[in-house]
Amino acid sequence: MFRPTCIACVHVPRFAVEVERQRRPDLATRLVLVGDATVFDCSLGAETSGVRRGMRMSEAIGLCHRADVLPPDLPHYQRRFEEVLDFLDSYTPTVEDGELGTAYLSLDGLSDEPAPFVEELISSLHRRLGFMASVSVAGGKFPARVAARTTRPGLVRVVPPDGEATFLAPLPVEHLPASDPMRWRLRLLGLDTIGDIARLPLGAFQAQFGPEGKRCWELANGVDNDPLVPRVKEESVVRRLQFPAPVVSLDAILMGVERLIHAAYGDDGRRGRWVRKAVVRAALDGSGSWELAVPFREALAEPRDAWFAVKSAIARRPPERPVEELEVELVGLSGESGKQAAMFDGRGRLARQVQEAVRQLSAQHGRTLIGKVVEVEPWSRIPERRAALVEFGP
Amino acid sequence: MVAHTGATGGPGRVRPLNRPRPVRVEADGDGRPIAVHLSNGRFAVQEVLETWRIDDEWWRPRPISRVYYALLLEGGRTVTLYRDTFNFRWFQQAYQSVQTATKSLDR
Numbered sequence: 163m164f165r166p167t168c169i170a171c172v173h174v175p176r177f178a179v180e181v182e183r184q185r186r187p188d189l190a191t192r193l194v195l196v197g198d199a200t201v202f203d204c205s206l207g208a209e210t211s212g213v214r215r216g217m218r219m220s221e222a223i224g225l226c227h228r229a230d231v232l233p234p235d236l237p238h239y240q241r242r243f244e245e246v247l248d249f250l251d252s253y254t255p256t257v258e259d260g261e262l263g264t265a266y267l268s269l270d271g272l273s274d275e276p277a278p279f280v281e282e283l284i285s286s287l288h289r290r291l292g293f294m295a296s297v298s299v300a301g302g303k304f305p306a307r308v309a310a311r312t313t314r315p316g317l318v319r320v321v322p323p324d325g326e327a328t329f330l331a332p333l334p335v336e337h338l339p340a341s342d343p344m345r346w347r348l349r350l351l352g353l354d355t356i357g358d359i360a361r362l363p364l365g366a367f368q369a370q371f372g373p374e375g376k377r378c379w380e381l382a383n384g385v386d387n388d389p390l391v392p393r394v395k396e397e398s399v400v401r402r403l404q405f406p407a408p409v410v411s412l413d414a415i416l417m418g419v420e421r422l423i424h425a426a427y428g429d430d431g432r433r434g435r436w437v438r439k440a441v442v443r444a445a446l447d448g449s450g451s452w453e454l455a456v457p458f459r460e461a462l463a464e465p466r467d468a469w470f471a472v473k474s475a476i477a478r479r480p481p482e483r484p485v486e487e488l489e490v491e492l493v494g495l496s497g498e499s500g501k502q503a504a505m506f507d508g509r510g511r512l513a514r515q516v517q518e519a520v521r522q523l524s525a526q527h528g529r530t531l532i533g534k535v536v537e538v539e540p541w542s543r544i545p546e547r548r549a550a551l552v553e554f555g556p
Numbered sequence: 557m558v559a560h561t562g563a564t565g566g567p568g569r570v571r572p573l574n575r576p577r578p579v580r581v582e583a584d585g586d587g588r589p590i591a592v593h594l595s596n597g598r599f600a601v602q603e604v605l606e607t608w609r610i611d612d613e614w615w616r617p618r619p620i621s622r623v624y625y626a627l628l629l630e631g632g633r634t635v636t637l638y639r640d641t642f643n644f645r646w647f648q649q650a651y652q653s654v655q656t657a658t659k660s661l662d663r
Binding site for chain 2: 403404405406407408418447533535538543544545546547548549550551552
């Protein structure tokens with residue numbers, strides 16, 4: 163069957179809940195609400211009890227009083243979703259990230275029927291990352307999205323070419339990207355299904371609802387020319403550091419971040435390029451994460467300049483709970499800016515000699531044999547918390 | 557689209573120093589050490605120089621609760637041991653008071 167445009171929509175329902183369940187297997191059979199003041203996501207059981215996304219949390223707890231309520235950990239969800247997108251990248255070069263848990267893939271040029279290809283994608287995604295997705299294939303993003311959201315996880319739905327309007331016709335108008343006032347007016351007019359809108363003449367409908375109405379009418383008739391916009395994956399350098407025990411003191415956290423910034427700047431992947439932004443992330447004690455993005459006023463070539471900016475930012479907004487793991491990502495790698503980099507790094511001759519000796523030893527043995535003792539929490543009453551050995555870095 | 561460097565390494569795990577080492581200890585009925593088995597033999601305890609207790613990280617699943625003993629062994633050797641009050645196992649660990657440890661910061 164020839165299809166001018168072929169788009170697959172991969173949808174992992176209740177993505178935030180799934181991520182939390184992977185992190186805490188004891189939640190697998192429990193009702194889960196994720197959110198603060200309002201519900202960000204909820205488990206299928208909670209949905210069955212009448213909970214909806216965006217609902218006030220107090221109302222949701224009233225409907226589902228036995229649920230476990232978890233604070234949303236958006237950086238972690240986003241990171242896991244990036245893993246899904248990276249996985250999809252291995253299937254097709256054109257992947258667009260939709261909202262959390264939803265991605266669009268271009269299947270243009272696929273010579274075979276899409277169903278077997280997509281079934282293999284679903285099982286592979288489940289094996290690799292533990293997410294069970296529903297996938298649909300259609301001629302546009304909107305019908306593909308609606309089809310994926312109305313299909314059970316683990317299944318594929320292929321909307322036949324030119325069959326988009328027929329597929330959408332019996333579905334409720336809530337699937338259309340209409341504003342709340344427009345939906346209210348649609349209800350008043352007795353237009354309950356997408357097919358009700360598709361049957362109306364465009365002129366009359368547009369006269370009532372303006373450009374938004376025209377867009378909805380086109381979608382209802384299976385016309386969706388919204389192009390697929392591939393995500394741009396930025397090159398970055400990532401370094402991580404795991405603490406032997408959760409660290410409470412800001413000084414110890416800063417010590418870890420400083421080492422990571424120097425290590426990331428020393429990474430071969432940077433290839434001498436300047437850095438426009440650093441993102442510091444932390445896995446917090448128990449569960450939850452913390453993230454701080456520090457954009458620099460100008461691209462920086464020196465780790466100590468980056469460290470100065472990052473240190474000030476962390477001091478203003480430190481992690482609110484003990485830190486188990488730290489990560490520093492350098493992004494916005496670019497050519498040099500107008501600022502001249504230092505010709506010498508300011509260290510003494512002895513320090514440079516030690517560094518060179520360590521480099522030579524590492525080259526000979528394939529790993530760093532030299533460690534450096536750093537004070538972690540010298541005031542701790544627990545002796546093994548006071549100092550630690552870290553790899554000797556630049 | 558620019559390729560991802562894939563660089564995710566790093567300084568790796570921070571290795572704590574002065575980690576406690578398990579040691580075999582003979583104790584009396586009150587749980588006080590009377591002899592210590594070190595790598596070069598059994599040493600009777602001549603004197604308990606000092607005893608102190610540390611309770612910390614009580615909010616964690618595995619809190620810390622230790623009773624430390626600074627001991628003078630036969631032959632004049634001194635060691636510091638502690639008994640973990642959760643599993644009643646003995647460990648050897650060098651101990652500096654917090655005041656002594658933080659003096660290094662001022663230098």
